Amino acid sequence: MRPRAFTYHAPSSIAEVIDILEQHGAEARVLAGGQSLVPVMKLRLASPKHIVDITRVPALDLIRGDDGALLVGALATHEAIENSALVQAHCPVLAEAASHIADPIVRNRGTIGGNLCHADPAADFPLAAIALGAELIAAGRASSRAIPIDRFFAGFLTTALKPDEILTALRIPKPPPHSGGAHLKLSRRSNGLAIVGAAVMLAMDDDGNCTDVRVALAGMGPMPIRAAAAERALRGNRITQAVIVDAAALAPRQTDPPSDVHGSAEYRRTIAPVIVGRALKLAAERAGALL
Amino acid sequence: MSTITVTVNGVVYREEIEPRLLLVDFLRDNLCLKGAHIGCEDGVCGACTVIVAGRAAKSCMMFAVQADGVEILTVEGLAQGARLHPIQEAFTEQHGLQCGFCTPAMVLSTYQLLARNPDPTAEQIRRGISGNICRCTGYTNIVKAVAAAAVKLRGAKASDAS
Numbered sequence: 171m172r173p174r175a176f177t178y179h180a181p182s183s184i185a186e187v188i189d190i191l192e193q194h195g196a197e198a199r200v201l202a203g204g205q206s207l208v209p210v211m212k213l214r215l216a217s218p219k220h221i222v223d224i225t226r227v228p229a230l231d232l233i234r235g236d237d238g239a240l241l242v243g244a245l246a247t248h249e250a251i252e253n254s255a256l257v258q259a260h261c262p263v264l265a266e267a268a269s270h271i272a273d274p275i276v277r278n279r280g281t282i283g284g285n286l287c288h289a290d291p292a293a294d295f296p297l298a299a300i301a302l303g304a305e306l307i308a309a310g311r312a313s314s315r316a317i318p319i320d321r322f323f324a325g326f327l328t329t330a331l332k333p334d335e336i337l338t339a340l341r342i343p344k345p346p347p348h349s350g351g352a353h354l355k356l357s358r359r360s361n362g363l364a365i366v367g368a369a370v371m372l373a374m375d376d377d378g379n380c381t382d383v384r385v386a387l388a389g390m391g392p393m394p395i396r397a398a399a400a401e402r403a404l405r406g407n408r409i410t411q412a413v414i415v416d417a418a419a420l421a422p423r424q425t426d427p428p429s430d431v432h433g434s435a436e437y438r439r440t441i442a443p444v445i446v447g448r449a450l451k452l453a454a455e456r457a458g459a460l461l
Numbered sequence: 462m463s464t465i466t467v468t469v470n471g472v473v474y475r476e477e478i479e480p481r482l483l484l485v486d487f488l489r490d491n492l493c494l495k496g497a498h499i500g501c502e503d504g505v506c507g508a509c510t511v512i513v514a515g516r517a518a519k520s521c522m523m524f525a526v527q528a529d530g531v532e533i534l535t536v537e538g539l540a541q542g543a544r545l546h547p548i549q550e551a552f553t554e555q556h557g558l559q560c561g562f563c564t565p566a567m568v569l570s571t572y573q574l575l576a577r578n579p580d581p582t583a584e585q586i587r588r589g590i591s592g593n594i595c596r597c598t599g600y601t602n603i604v605k606a607v608a609a610a611a612v613k614l615r616g617a618k619a620s621d622a623s
């Protein structure tokens with residue numbers, strides 16, 4: 171269980187990172203916190219010839235306000251996000267998801283950018299980012315571009331990033347008033363990936379009618395997905411316990427959960443409504459709904 | 462090959478290494494510091510935990526080159542001569558270990574936990590050490606040891622202040 175040999179690069183600017191990625195193409199791989207890439211290399215599932223450590227690029231870990239939105243740098247660690255007062259004020263569901271990832275030691279090193287770019291269908295940050303409708307900022311040779319989160323995941327462990335692009339930040343719009351979010355998951359170990367996970371964001375008008383809702387699921391297919399049928403059952407309706415239960419029951423619609431050692435597809439389909447129902451209830455309460 | 466300069470337990474080392482060398486192998490094989498143990502090699506058990514730049518890290522999940530220019534603390538750096546660190550004292554007094562395989566890492570996770578939260582609840586202790594697996598103790602005495610260490614460290618701080 172030792173990786174194959176590689177050349178190590180530790181550039182100190184984004185431009186240098188892009189240079190090295192362009193030069194080595196598919197043989198190069200970005201290294202951030204290493205909490206997904208190092209195990210992959212040890213198992214030799216990937217053996218990049220060039221490792222580009224981006225952690226020496228300054229300021230990529232900043233978390234700051236940006237014209238009403240929140241910018242979270244790709245190198246912000248799970249631990250920094252969990253404990254950030256800015257994140258807790260702007261979008262507490264992101265801090266909640268951070269606190270549910272792995273354990274305190276992994277959270278010290280793992281980064282949100284690495285978690286999103288690894289694109290594990292069972293990972294936690296993708297769910298929060300989908301629920302919050304985040305935009306991902308990618309930097310390439312010529313310029314940077316914003317990728318809506320709904321177009322970022324392209325398949326199992328695959329994203330819309332080009333080989334010579336890196337993720338530099340997430341831009342999270344300000345949630346509307348009377349909104350609330352929640353992240354929940356079922357896993358076997360306290361520091362394990364979700365068997366089924368869910369993050370939701372829900373907004374209401376003054377009368378308690380659902381004006382907007384986003385429900386994201388983990389463990390229900392080859393990539394993180396939205397539970398569109400469940401969302402439709404909520405949008406426009408008055409939020410009650412019964413409406414939530416009915417909507418949550420639709421969560422497994424149009425999903426393709428795997429069967430593996432952690433649980434069968436049938437088990438995941440059975441559990442998804444439970445997790446989604448609990449998350450919706452929590453989010454509705456946080457939004458101020460009287461259920 | 463890459464050349465790295467790291468400070469481990471206050472001693473500066475300049476070593477030529479292969480970039481693929483894991484930090485845990487560097488500590489154990491190049492520096493002969495055997496306190497960081499290898500359990501799972503997979504990032505799960507936490508037996509290889511050391512403090513890197515002030516933060517607990519699983520040293521099987523890092524390449525040694527990533528530690529270039531950084532300060533590292535291992536369990537060997539805690540005692541002062543024959544005098545154990547208060548956390549180590551608490552683990553011995555409260556029977557916070559049986560075989561001892563998980564102990565250096567447990568002690569270092571405790572070190573980080575108490576630096577961040579000097580007066581944790583039992584629940585916070587359990588969460589704080591949740592990256593470290595112990596197959597012997599059932600954790601009860603470890604939680605007691607961490608609580609006892611917290612009392613000792615708060616006492617030491619209060620007497621420093623007065």
Ligand SMILES: Cc1cc2nc3c(=O)[nH]c(=O)nc-3n(C[C@H](O)[C@H](O)[C@H](O)COP(=O)(O)OP(=O)(O)OC[C@H]3O[C@@H](n4cnc5c(N)ncnc54)[C@H](O)[C@@H]3O)c2cc1C
Nearest residue numbers: 202203204205206207272280281284285287293294337504
């Ligand atoms: C014991 C354990 C338990 C875990 N439990 C969970 C869990 O419960 N939930 C969960 O979500 N995750 C879990 N993880 C995974 C963990 O969250 C990782 O930290 C995270 O998935 C990867 O982040 P990283 O910074 O370590 O990325 P790395 O491992 O450095 O990189 C991961 C991938 O992303 C690419 N990459 C990284 N940064 C960028 C960037 N800025 N631009 C472009 N590409 C980039 C790399 O090339 C690589 O392919 C666990 C890991 C361990 C070891």
Ligand code: FES
Nearest residue numbers: 500501502507521
């Ligand atoms: S040996 Fe490093 S986490 Fe188990």
Ligand code: FES
Nearest residue numbers: 559563595596597
């Ligand atoms: S004391 Fe044996 S593993 Fe913890």
